[in-house]
Amino acid sequence: MSTMPLALRDSTTMVRRQIKHMRRYPSLTLQLLGTPVVFLLLFVYVFGATLGDGLGSGSGGRGEYVDYVTPGIMLMAVAAVAMGTAISVAMDMTEGIVARFRTMAIARVSVLTGHVVGAMAQTFLAVAVVVAVALAIGFRPDASVVEWIAAAGVLGLLAFALTWLTVALGLAAKTVESASNTPQPLMFLPFLGSGFVPTDSMPVGLRWFAEYQPFTPVIETLRGLLLGTGIGASGIAAVAWSAGIALIGYLWARKLYNRQN
């Protein structure tokens, strides 16, 4: 009867611990916030004019490219935070404090919940920074309030999924170094999808991958919600991918955390 409130209480305690960590050690958070912004500026100001012309729709040029690339950069922000999560989980596991938690009569999963909730907060902060910078340099979404909320929901779901996955990766990693390497491909997925250029401009094999990998439907759904392009089946695919990754990540992380050998 009392399990749920206790689990909730322990998780809240762990979330507070996580937030203190972020405040005490802000450089990791700042780096996570900074990386996607650097990519946004790079792609808009260095490649934007050319890539915008190549989109082959609308007015072309830099102005159009800001609109095109922003959803992809938002995913990059999600991926960057997820990477940071793997690192901070792996760091935590090397510290004796987690061994202490495991010998205490507390809700087992609360340590991991602390990381997940903390990462979600970082994600929303990172995405908010990306959106703010994008707006400042010419991003012009036409979304209604409901569409913004839906976009936040889609991003949140993906962030939740990737966070559980990277918590598991952090737990599986033998060292902090390997924890920072294994989730690295997540940063490239927006490139190998519809994040920066339309997939139909890619060669066949890559295009096949780009169209069926999980980030593409999420990017297309965001584009549809924020800019009014067609969503089609992307919405369902985005939710299905996120739910699947979240479930696998959660079960894997729980199994790794509870292992006793």
Next chain:
Amino acid sequence: MTANINQPAIAVRGLRRSYGEKVVLDGIDLSVAKGTIFSLLGPNGAGKTTMVKILSTLIRADGGEIQVAGHDPVREPDAVRAAIGVTGQFSAVDKLLTGEENLLLMADLHRLDRRDGRRRAAELLERFDLVEAGGTMAATYSGGMQRRLDLAMTLVGAPQVIFLDEPTTGLDPRSRRGMWQIIRELVAGGVTIFLTTQYLEEADQLADRIALLDQGRLVAEGTPAELKRRIPGGHVNLRFTDPAELDLAARAFGGTGRDDEALVLQVPHDGGVHSLRGLLARLDDASIEVEELTVHTPDLDDVFLALTDKSALTDESALTDENKLEAVR
């Protein structure tokens, strides 16, 4: 099932554990009475930490029966966890939090209410001499301070059984003594302590009972005094002022361990009062004047070396004897 006064705090029968092919613990039996300090002593890699991990629910045994505070760590891990506290070899503090925040974190996890938590944290900071450091990040603490904070965190939940896995490894002598004092106070307060250490002096100072773990087996168990009695190696040193007296004594007792320069004669001896009286009587009978008499009883170092590795002992004792002779000349 029900906790009973005479029930041991820790009872282990036939405990086994292997990592792959390597057998780390090979049929351990032990029992720790409530309110005592039990020390598991052994060289590095003997299996001490594995033992603590099994008893504190971190890993499972492959076989054997275990009861910690009356509960089975596999079947009722949370009941065991509620009764124990663990301070490991590597300090289990959150280095990004301050000392006080670490203690409050423990208070929250033990579900103390806010006011009780604060009071408990303040008490422990005071008791472990961390009041001044309480507001700074644990990452800046010295080794001794981190270890004190670590133990303070263990005590927030008022555990009945405390596992101390090499609590003084890497500490300077002063911090080590401070830690010993704290451990003694804890036991005086009724807590049971399971202490692992590789320092013989530590076990000798603190433990009510000592078990020697070597290559996954308990090779000896008993009180420090019992263990010391198990091996020979005691002797009496007789010092003289006159070489002639030394000659007399050497003739009376045989020529073992004679040092002409220091005018010392070493006579094998079991450390008992009775045989010491006999020795003095023989000296009197022969009218030998002795300047100084010292009794050397075997210390735990002797026991440890004798029991953990027989082959190493022969080499070791041969070596020390040579060294002694070397020093003598």
